[in-house]
Amino acid sequence: GFVSSWGLFPASCLSGTAKVQILSVITQYCFGNIQIYPDLLSTKWGEKSTAELMSRYVSKETGYGVPKDGWRICLAHEFKEKRKPFQAKDVSLSNILEHVGLGIRYLKWWYRKTRVEKKAPFIDMFSAQPLRQIYGVPLGGIGGGTITRGWRGEFCRWQLNPGMYTYKTVTANQFTVCLRRGGQTVYQQVLSVERPPTLQGWNWGYCGEYAFYHALYPRAWTVYHLPGQNVTLTCRQVSPVIPHDYQDSSLPVAVFVWDIENRNDYALDVSIMFTVVNGSGQKDDKSGGHWNEPFHLEKEGEAVSGVLLHHCTAVNPYTLCIAAREQADREISHQTAFAPKGTCSGLWSDLLTDGRLDSPTGSSPPTPKGEKVAAALAVGCPVAAHGHGSLEFCLCWDMPTITFGSREREHSRRYTRYFGTKGDASPSLSHYALTHYRQWERSIDDWQRPVLQDSSLPSWYKSALFNELYFVADGGTVWTELHPDADVSGGLRSENGGLPAQPAVIKEYGRFAYLEGQEYRMYNTYDVHFYASFALIMLWPKLALSVQYDIAGTVVREDLTERLNLMSGRYSPFKTKNVVPHDIGDPDDEPWLRLNAYLIHDTADWKDLNLKFVLQVYRDFHLTQDSQYLQDMWPICKAVMTSEMKFDLDGDGLIENSGYADQTYDGWTVTGPSAYCGGLWLASLCVMCKMAKLVNSEEDYQHYRDILDRGSAAFDKLLWNGKYYNYDSSGRNLSNSVMSDQCAGHWFLRASGLGEGEFQASEKIQGALKSIFDLNVMSFAGGQMGAVNGMRPEGVPDRSSVQSDEVWIGVVYGLAATMIHEGMREEGLRTAEGCYRTVWERLGMAFQTPEAYCEKGIFRSLAYMRPLSIWSMQLALDASQTDQTTASQPGGT
Known part of the structure; x- marks a missing residue:
């Protein structure tokens, strides 16, 4: 009777812990000496289903602006499927035998790295991150570090030190609500x-049944109904991730706006308390010497107050800040320091007594070693009967200068251009955020509105397009100022010309780097960036060009120091001249200075890296029309194409693969001319012809045109089987497998405004795409999980390697874009939908989209760069819409 009359616990909450829940309520209301108002204890919400509650909260009636589209989940949801990360035991016996040498060499290297050097391996095969189905929209702009707040409200993933992650839930980091009526507290939770x-x-x-979470990056909404109180809270989380904005998008800040709806016939006083620990859940939280202090800042007619939490480590010290904007009828109070341990009942009672905190003046003493310290900030306001109120909080962090793992160089983050490098910017950052977040939201609305209002696009696609963008900020991303003495190519220039030491775009917009994946710790991994780069070139094109200038600068560099390649057991130089590097380094070492952290293969022998550089150069020029960029990149493109020519062993105009895994599919061997690398090669020759015309070099045009004509003929002769292009031309048993990524070169041509019959006949491309759709998509997992990488023509996955029977989400999005370019819109959307439904809805991998999953059981490399390729789908949709508009106009074709 107690439960049913109060309506506090829906049936789904009455599990084995029901007694604990009821006792908790009895303790709060009886022992807490809190007056009970019977009219607050409405039963009507206890009778409603979660679906009804969620429908109610997203209706126009609430006026809180929770969007229709996005990723939505009830806080009580539990994902049924629990997958495990890929491990060596998941490899077939034949693959194990094939890679025994790699395993032994890796074990020796891993032991030396972790036990002798005391460093984290760039890929740790022995401690992959387990799947935690908890993550939500990360906090913060681009390049200043991120803090992830889970969909249930926990602060649970931290990337403050550049590229290095802590997967810790800090228990005391919470929001608490306090409701008061007539001077007495009636509810505190x-x-x-x-x-x-x-x-x-x-x-x-x-009770999570009474709340839901809604994500549409870079914002998130959590809607809470307070059981029995007839009050609804909506927490809106805002980070400044704004396309074509190169100032505010760099800020390490987030704002929480709490909208309050009071549906009672009487007024309430409502307080929200924000508690934060000085640290990020790491051991150095107890290293001692950390301290907190209250602050107040008034400028330009606006004032903010809060607490600064100074985290005083020897390396990369920083300050966390919690703040609120001072407004009429808003009361701000704080607790400078409390120990987040034991019962911590003192802080709870402080708020419970009068809905505010004691607000002591002065700083807290530095923490002794072994102790942690936290701070609290409370903001309260009156809310009229059947009225609304709002409260605003800011969380920011100031780590202005950073060093990477080697501690050799100091780098200034991008935001310091506007807020300084002294480490005292937190008050100004919070003031700026709290007075500008509405402007950010208007910009975000203007950007997202055309997609969200397009009724021809499915809802899942709108969610995927924006939510996959989380990785631009949360990919271990760093965005730094170019050092005054830096030279992007180390003082070297190519024979045919060279880049300026400090290209204008890098001087103006800084250096940008993001990881291949949160578990694959290499910056700007170029074979993968090829896919992910669509997000940058479409939304922050200056950052895309900055990355290209940095890569171009590395091409002419060399490092002849030899090292062991773990796959082959042979030694080779760190970096070969006139070859695009695999990556620009490990954040636990010294990125930009020491390249190629990846040491499994000698990537100077890879066939795709040089080609992907050339293709990106032309695509970027096509989308930006930056003629200076084209002029600067032309000699670099010629140098890498000349280097690539050595892979055409028989002089037929078509390059050959080595018989090893010598491209982005680094676990799937390929021999002789191949659909993937051969297609990239011919596409690169196409754009070299286009660029030769643009730079008025007829001689170069004729050179590349001759190779293209011969290579195209060889490509069709050796690989086309009448339905699709064979995986390779080796003639081995599995050479005629259907590769889902076989049209990657054509994809980039179409994205560059080219491709119609450039080197592959349209009917062959469309035939190949149809075969892929029929086999790799519809014959795999009932057509519900996207496209498997390799499929046999008889309709079973190619299981010859670890990677051939995986689904790569980023590849699938690129494949879908290619289909859309070729007029197969419905097939493209169906293909991509399988990945979104699998990752976000079935497997609970929100905001940690992996590189790969198999049909059953396992996944590989959580939180990966490649799925940013979904923005190529939007480019294709935009292009198809433009084509349709042109065709409908008089004289259109």
């Missing part, structure tokens, strides 16, 4: 569904 073993003096265990 931590807005968390968890029941941690610490801080038991707080009222935990909010």
Whole structure:
């Protein structure tokens, strides 16, 4: 009777912990000496289903602007499928035998790296991250570090030190609500569904059935109904990730706006308390010497108050800041320091007494070693009967200068151009965020509106397009100022000309780097960036060009120091001249200075890196029309194409693969001319012809045209089988497998405004895409999981390698874009939908989209760069819409 009359617990919450929940309520209301108002204890919400609640909160009636499209989940949801990361035991016996040497060499290298050098390996095959189905929209702009807030409200993933992650949930980082009526507290609750073993003096265990989370990056909404209180809270989370904005998008800040709806016949006083630990859940939280202080900043007619949490480590010290904007009828109070351990009942009672905190003046003493310190900020306001109110908080962090793992060089983050490098910017950052976030939201709305209002696009696509963009900020991303003494090519120039030491675009817009994946710790991994780069060139084109200038500068560099390649067991130089590097380095070493952290293969022998550089140069020129960029890149393109020519062993105009895994599919061997690399080669020759015309070099045009004509003929002769292009031309048993990525070269041509009959007849491309759709998509997992990388013509996956029977989400999005370019819109959307539904809805991998998954059981490399290729789908959709508009106009074709 107690439960049903109060309506506090829906049936789904009455599990084995029901008694604990009821006792918690009894403790709060009876022992807490809180007056009970019977009219607050409405039963109507206890009778509603979660779906009804969610429908209610996203209606126009609430006026809180929760969008229709995005990723939505109830806080009580549990994902049924629990997958495991890929491990060596998941490899077939034949593959194990084939890679015994690699395993032994890797083990020796891993032991030396972790035990002797005390460093983290760039890929740790022995401790892959387990799947935690908890992540939500990350906080912060681009390049200044990120903090991820989970969809249940926990602060659970940290990337403050550049490129290095901590997967820790910091229990005390919470929002708490306090409701008061007539001078007495009637309800106080931590807005968390968890029941941690610490801080038991707080009222935990909010029933998740009464709330849902909605993500549309870079914003998120969490809607809470307070059981029995007739009050709804909506927390809107805003980060400044704004296309074509190169200032505010760099800021390490986030704003939380709490909208309050009081549906009662009487007024309430509502307070929200934000508690934050000085640290990020790492061991150095207890290293001692950390301290907090309150602050107040007033300028330009606006004032903010809050607490600064100074994290005083020897390397990369930083300051966290929690702040609120001072407004009429808003009361801001704080607790400078409290120990987040034990029951912590003192802080809870402080808020419970009067809805505010004591607000002591002065700084806290530095923490002794072994102790942690936290701070709290509370903001309160009156909310009229049947009225609304709002409260604003800011969280920011100031780590202005950084060193990477080698500690050799100091780098200034991009935002320091506007807020300085002294480490005292937190008050100004919070003031700026709290007075500008509405402007950010208008810009975000203007950017997203055309897609969200396009009724021809499915809802899942709108969610995927924007939410996959999280990786631009949360990919271990760094965005730094170019050092005054830096030279992007180390003082070297190519024989045919060279880049300026400090290209104008890097001087103006800085250096940008993001990881291949949060577990594959290499910056700007170029074979993968080829796919992901669509997000940058479409939304932050100056950053895309900055990356290209940096890569171009590395082409002419060389490092003849030899090292062991783990796959072959042979030694080769770190970096070969006139070859595009695999990556620009490991954040645990010294990126930009020491290249090619990847040491499994000698990537100077890879066939795709040089070609992907050339293709990106022309695509970027096509989309930006930056003629200076084209002039600067032309001699670099010629140098890498000349280097690539050595792979045409028989002089037929078509390059050959080596018989090893010598391209981005680094676990899937390929011999002789291949559909993937051969297609990239011919596409690169196409754009070299186009660029030769643009730079008025007829001689170069004729040179590349001759190779293209001969190579195209050889490509069709050796690989086309009447339905699709064979995986390779080796004639081995599996050489006629259907590769889902066989049209990658054509994809880039179409994205560059080319491709109609450039080197492959349209009917062959469309025939290949149809075969891929029929076999790799519809004959795999019932057509519900995207496109498997390799499929046998008889309709079973190619299981000859670890990678051939995987689905690569980023490849699937690129494949879908190619289909859309070729008029196969429905097939393209169906193909991509399988990946989104699998990753986001079935497997619970939100905001950690992996590189790969198999049909059953396993996934590989969580939080990966390649899925940013979904923006190539938007480019294709835009192009197809433009073509349709042109065709409908008088004289259109």
